[in-house]
Amino acid sequence: MNSPAPILIRATGLTKKYEDFVAVNGIDFSVAKGDSFGFLGPNGAGKSTTMRIIAATLNRSSGSIEILGKDPELHGPQIRAHLGVVPQQDNLDQALTVTENLYVYGRYFGLPKKFIRAKIEELLEFAALEEKRDVKVEALSGGMKRRLTIARALISEPEILMLDEPTTGLDPQARHILWDRLFRLKEQGVTLLITTHYMDEAEQLCDRLIVMDKGSIMAEDSPSGLIKTYSTKEVLEVRFGSDKNALVAGELEALCERIEVLPDRILMYGEDGEHLLHTMKESGLQPLTSLVRRSSLEDVFLRLTGRSLIE
């Protein structure tokens, strides 16, 4: 029915080296208009580096990247005018109040004062910061600062909103408020680029994501597609005590599709976790604890890299 959404960002063989260290290693990806696109990977995967290259504030070492058909190294200011950037570490203006932060940011884009003043009211409501409008930034909570940073990034009505670890360091309640705001933006058709090392965040927010590790892309798909390809429907987690886990591993392996032996527990992959538990008990193995759950992106990452997302 509809023609496919236009591609806004296209990277091929994108590489960034810091001296001899390769932080981003020849990655390819493309982001279509309206996508909610995620970069999932542990610390040091190269997520922030990739984001900064897209945001036209870091030069690549090789490969190519086009944002709205332009090279960020040649058209930095023009590309940045399309983007709203929420960096990993907040860099709000500590000397200014909430509204002043929004105001000056709009001015940096060259927007007229009248336009900005109207926009500020809208954004204060969006970020639920009306009560804090004249408060200096340093008096805000972590969640409020993050919401203000997002509001600030929206002052120029960007087509693409880039969020580098939007909820790292926030408590669960603050995270959920933030996710809610990001959903609203997604509904409005804003293209979202999100990096995270939280698999639940990636599952909640992203339509499509790439799994990154050590500068490379390990896989790319929708969250459910990744789980389907790289994991089973369910997982049975069992503990036999840390000294025994390794001993029983051989026996367990025969019972299921795949097994991961972690220091404190064993993960058994299969279509039906309860059934797996049943057969295990029948063959005379009694775990200290057991838990059946659905597969998550964490399992995908473990399968792809042999390590867990959060070390």
Place this chain on the structure above:
Amino acid sequence: MLVSAAVAIADARIGKYGERTFSGRPHTVMERSYIAFKSSAWIVVLSGFVEPLLYLFSFGYGLGKFIGTMNVGHGHVVTYAAYIAPALLATSAMNGAIYDSTFNVFWKIKFDRIYEGMLATSLGPLDVALGEIGWALLRGFAYAVGFTTVIVPMGLIQNWWGILAIPAAVLIAFGFAAIGMAITTYMNSFQQMNMIQVVMLPMFLFSGSFYPLSVYPHWTQEIIKALPLWHAITLVRSLTLGDISLGLLPHIAYFLVMIFLGLFFTTRRLTALFMR
């Protein structure tokens, strides 16, 4: 496709000279400084205005009583207060400019990461450099104007050419602000920053503020003549005395070079720090 206002504004600069480093909006960076300044400590601002006056009263009128008059060549004989007033004017332009372009800039780079935020917008590094240097310059300018409005009624500037001391103060403040910010962008610690203070005070004391350079041996004179404050003082003093000649051009050129180098290295360093 419908484009946002921000995009239309940025696209209007395509093809213009320096479009990658300059977006034509340093005034928005100055606007930010003005908003932050409105809620800042006024006592600090005021102290910069009062300082040269303290020197004027204690040295000019106190010490001046013992010194009497100074022969400044070309048949000019002036009171000691009138001798040091232009030097204090030049110095207050310098101090005002240095104030905002050094410690305040250092803080913004190292701790507040203000420029990182600015450079994530469609601003370029030259906008940030010009905006910050422009703001620092304004303070130097304000101090110079403030000082002038005090000394004119006191009869310390008796020559109409003295009006040119104001644009000269702008030039001087611009030069010091530009170099001050450029140096600051290369600094890594507060110890290094303190070096700036360590250089400034002796430069003030020995650059011909209080007595002519002729008291020094030749080689010392040559060193002092290489320093910016000597050029600033000589320029302003010549203007207030009405000694107008082509001989002033080298002093002006000195500051133009300072401005150019300061802007060049600040822009380059901001790019290196935040955009690569």
